[in-house]
Amino acid sequence: MSQILSVALVVNPNAGKQKIIEELDHIEETLLKHFQKVETFQTKGPEEVDDLIDSIHQTYDLIIGAGGDGTIYQLANALSRLNHRPVFAVLPGGTANDFSRALGMSQDPLEALDQIIQCHIEPIDIGYDGDQYFLNFWGIGLITTVSQQVNNKDSLGRLSYYLSTLQNMKEAKPFHVKIESDEFHFDGEAVMVLVGNSPFTGGVRAFFPSNNLQDGTFDVLIIKQSTMPSFIEMFRSRLQQAPPEHEDLVYGQAKKIRVVTEPNLEIDCDGERRFTTPSTIVNLPQHLQLVVGDFKSQT
Numbered sequence: 001m002s003q004i005l006s007v008a009l010v011v012n013p014n015a016g017k018q019k020i021i022e023e024l025d026h027i028e029e030t031l032l033k034h035f036q037k038v039e040t041f042q043t044k045g046p047e048e049v050d051d052l053i054d055s056i057h058q059t060y061d062l063i064i065g066a067g068g069d070g071t072i073y074q075l076a077n078a079l080s081r082l083n084h085r086p087v088f089a090v091l092p093g094g095t096a097n098d099f100s101r102a103l104g105m106s107q108d109p110l111e112a113l114d115q116i117i118q119c120h121i122e123p124i125d126i127g128y129d130g131d132q133y134f135l136n137f138w139g140i141g142l143i144t145t146v147s148q149q150v151n152n153k154d155s156l157g158r159l160s161y162y163l164s165t166l167q168n169m170k171e172a173k174p175f176h177v178k179i180e181s182d183e184f185h186f187d188g189e190a191v192m193v194l195v196g197n198s199p200f201t202g203g204v205r206a207f208f209p210s211n212n213l214q215d216g217t218f219d220v221l222i223i224k225q226s227t228m229p230s231f232i233e234m235f236r237s238r239l240q241q242a243p244p245e246h247e248d249l250v251y252g253q254a255k256k257i258r259v260v261t262e263p264n265l266e267i268d269c270d271g272e273r274r275f276t277t278p279s280t281i282v283n284l285p286q287h288l289q290l291v292v293g294d295f296k297s298q299t
């Protein structure tokens with residue numbers, strides 16, 4: 001990997017508690033002490049991100065995304081579709097910050113800045129469903145209602161994720177799903193399908209505690225029925241960092257899967273809901289170069 005000389009800091013000024021905006025002068029000064037060229041770009045909205053990355057990706061060796069998971073999703077999508085992809089780093093500025101956690105980045109933006117300056121770079125797997133790229137997870141069913149509720153309750157943060165999961169379990173609506181992959185098949189009723197790339201979902205290692213961002217495979221979890229015992233088993237497997245074992249839970253690993261549902265369903269991809277099934281989801285092994293923190297202990 002060539003040396004990092006030039007840095008673009010892309011900031012979402014509306015993310016999280018805006019700590020990054022308060023510290024912006026300090027962040028820029030610190031970066032300038034370590035890199036030859038530093039420029040900051042504040043975006044007004046998601047619609048600006050693709051054009052911005054298109055115009056700067058040849059100029060900078062490193063793009064630092066400062067914002068929450070929504071901002072990082074936009075930047076990862078803009079970068080992943082390029083042929084020449086600069087190194088990417090995440091300065092956590094949201095509430096959940098799933099991806100920065102998976103990379104072992106500190107949740108304190110200034111500590112994360114120190115980690116970025118260390119410039120430890122690792123190649124990271126990215127998911128692609130034909131419409132969009134994802135870093136953390138791709139899901140249908142229960143997960144879409146859960147993450148909607150998390151978005152509506154920012155202040156409750158991670159706890160709200162678990163509470164809303166519990167609440168939604170009673171309301172989970174089954175759908176028919178057919179899953180095909182080289183590794184396993186499923187054809188039946190389910191309330192949720194989750195395809196995990198990173199171990200984190202909603203700020204916690206809830207479903208795939210030992211997922212690996214560099215192995216070229218997804219972890220796949222199908223919940224056939226949302227019953228209390230299956231939910232408890234998910235927590236047990238999480239605590240023991242082992243795949244869940246319960247008749248209502250189907251767990252597998254795959255490099256590429258085809259998901260067809262009846263009816264077509266809204267997809268939740270890293271917390272963003274833009275597309276619907278059917279989908280073919282592929283793992284793009286080590287597609288982006290990411291600056292990581294305490295990474296090995298996270299995977």
Ligand SMILES: Nc1ncnc2c1ncn2[C@@H]1O[C@H](COP(=O)(O)OP(=O)(O)OP(=O)(O)O)[C@@H](O)[C@H]1O
Nearest residue numbers: 014015016043044045068069070071094095096097
């Ligand atoms: N590129 C962008 N530039 C400016 N504002 C944005 C951009 N993307 C999203 N926003 C606005 O900023 C808000 C927060 O964005 P983001 O999802 O990055 O952070 P968060 O919701 O605080 O974090 P998290 O998703 O980790 O909980 C969004 O609700 C949206 O209104």
